[in-house]
């Protein structure tokens with residue numbers, strides 16, 4: 414099936430080549446053009462294409478210099494690059510692969526070969542993305558898993574320091590969940606965990622707000638650019654959203670319905686702190702919330 418949601422950046426200093434490649438590929442992907450190396454790097458950062466067809470010889474900088482820039486930038490390093498060249502030289506070819514290129518297309522173009530190679534790589538890219546998504550999702554609840562959480566927490570702590578903002582990290586635990594499982598069964602327990610995850614999704618609306626299943630019946634929320642008051646508001650809304658689901662829990666000592674306890678920390682931007690330190694602190698506050706009677710938030714600035 415054709416997938417025009419994939420983007421291909423064609424980089425060639427000769428208009429005629431760009432035109433031929435566009436005609437060959439416009440039914441397969443959305444096409445973007447760059448006519449020199451500098452523009453290629455700029456447009457790669459701006460559009461994050463799936464694939465680049467990169468001319469090797471250009472007046473301002475070579476395709477090899479361009480790929481070095483693309484592969485050394487975290488933002489663009491995953492873009493696949495096919496070199497387009499008139500040089501059938503095995504040393505050059507080796508260099509291109511060493512720099513991270515994934516294939517070569519030779520001029521003059523043979524239509525079937527260009528299409529076949531580009532389609533093969535677009536398919537591989539699509540499958541790699543799908544695998545990557547699956548690898549970072551929790552199978553039961555459909556929200557992010559611990560693996561993804563580790564990446565996002567490290568990235569957000571770095572961004573928080575850079576942007577001089579405050580960051581909230583909240584660790585959440587379902588109250589008396591062992592009792593819930595023991596009395597209602599594991600299947601009902603699974604269904605309840607899904608509803609808890611749905612409550613988070615309903616409330617967390619900003620694009621960078623993040624929730625993951627941290628483990629069994631524990632979840633983690635990351636709220637970039639959030640102070641104590643803002644975080645209290647969001648967590649209260651999460652607790653309300655769960656309360657509205659009215660999941661009966663007759664064996665809880667905290668409420669007649671399923672509830673959560675939360676330990677949340679606010680990280681100031683001037684702090685050098687590791688993800689492990691943040692999690693340890695949130696865990697301590699969560700423990701306090703449990704000790705205080707559960708079904709509540711304990712929040713502190715680090």
Ligand SMILES: Nc1nc2c(ncn2[C@@H]2O[C@H](COP(=O)(O)OP(=O)(O)OP(=O)(O)O)[C@@H](O)[C@H]2O)c(=O)[nH]1
Nearest residue numbers: 586587588589590591592594599600602603629630
């Ligand atoms: N149904 C279901 N249960 C799970 C899952 N993962 C963990 N659990 C259960 O969650 C329960 C966690 O129990 P505890 O750690 O003792 O915590 P708790 O009963 O919530 O007690 P407090 O946290 O002190 O309120 C255990 O019974 C686990 O079996 C899951 O994927 N599905």
